[in-house]
Structure formats: structure tokens, C-alpha cells
Amino acid sequence: MHCDDISESDLAHLRQRYPETLAFLVDLFDARLKKEGIDAAGLADKLILELAFYGGGRDFYVPNGARLKAALKAIHIYREFNGRNTNELAFKYCFTSRRIDQIIQEQRAIHSKANLKS
Structure with a gap:
């Protein structure tokens, strides 16, 4: 249900x-x-x-402190990414473009595995 x-x-x-x-x-x-x-x-x-x-019924880890903030930032970057705004996101989140690309790649793997991206 x-x-x-x-x-x-x-x-x-x-x-x-x-x-x-x-x-x-x-x-x-x-x-x-x-x-x-x-x-x-x-x-x-x-x-x-x-x-x-x-x-339900599963054990799962919820990070705290800096790890939680970094994980949430990565999720926000992934949600805001449109395929053409790597430099904008790098500026907004104070990362290099290369790091933004790494975050997008990591998040794609996470979301495709969990089927969470709508």
C-alpha cells in the first residue's frame, strides 16, 4: 500500500x-x-x-556535518545541471569545471542505480 x-x-x-x-x-x-x-x-x-x-527494513547511513553538506551540494548541482551550464555551476558553487563534471558523473551513477532521477 x-x-x-x-x-x-x-x-x-x-x-x-x-x-x-x-x-x-x-x-x-x-x-x-x-x-x-x-x-x-x-x-x-x-x-x-x-x-x-x-x-523500510533497510539500514541506511545519513551523513552529518560537512559530509552531509557536501552530499546535498552535489545533489543540488546535479539537479541544476542542464548539459550546458558547467561553468555557471563551477562559479556558483566555487568548484572547478572539472570538479563539476566529476560530481555530475558521480550523481548520474548514483541516480541511475537507484532510479531516483525523474
Whole structure:
């Protein structure tokens, strides 16, 4: 079952059953969404359900600090890349054009393997 198929009342029931860590994550996501001006009831629950749908039962590593910032920057570069803007991205992100090309190559491999690029 995909998270879009779950009603708001079912989401509320599921939230009561979350282990403590998942409840913390829902509260964390909810607080961030509200801070960003997004106050959609149940959206944090749906994000957690989406995460569980695609990654449930798997162990995965989420970096922190400088590694997380570098990983997110690489994702942003990949999303902004249009095939002709290597120099612009190099200037914007303070990298060489060669490093931008390396990042694009790395991200292509990651995204094609995981089928995440839409």
C-alpha cells in the first residue's frame, strides 16, 4: 500500500503506534514544515510513510556535518545541471569545471542505480 492510499484517520492511528524514534521524526518533520510555512495536516506522517515505503527494513547511513553538506551540494548541482551550464555551476558553487563534471558523473551513477532521477 502506498502512503497516498491511507486516510487521515488511519494516519492518526498509525502515528499512535509509532515507536519513539519514528514519533520523534514525525515531530521533527512537522516542525520543519511549519517553520517553512507548510502547515498541511498529516504531511509529516506521509513523509515518514514514504520513507518507510521505499526504505523500510533497510539500514541506511545519513551523513552529518560537512559530509552531509557536501552530499546535498552535489545533489543540488546535479539537479541544476542542464548539459550546458558547467561553468555557471563551477562559479556558483566555487568548484572547478572539472570538479563539476566529476560530481555530475558521480550523481548520474548514483541516480541511475537507484532510479531516483525523474
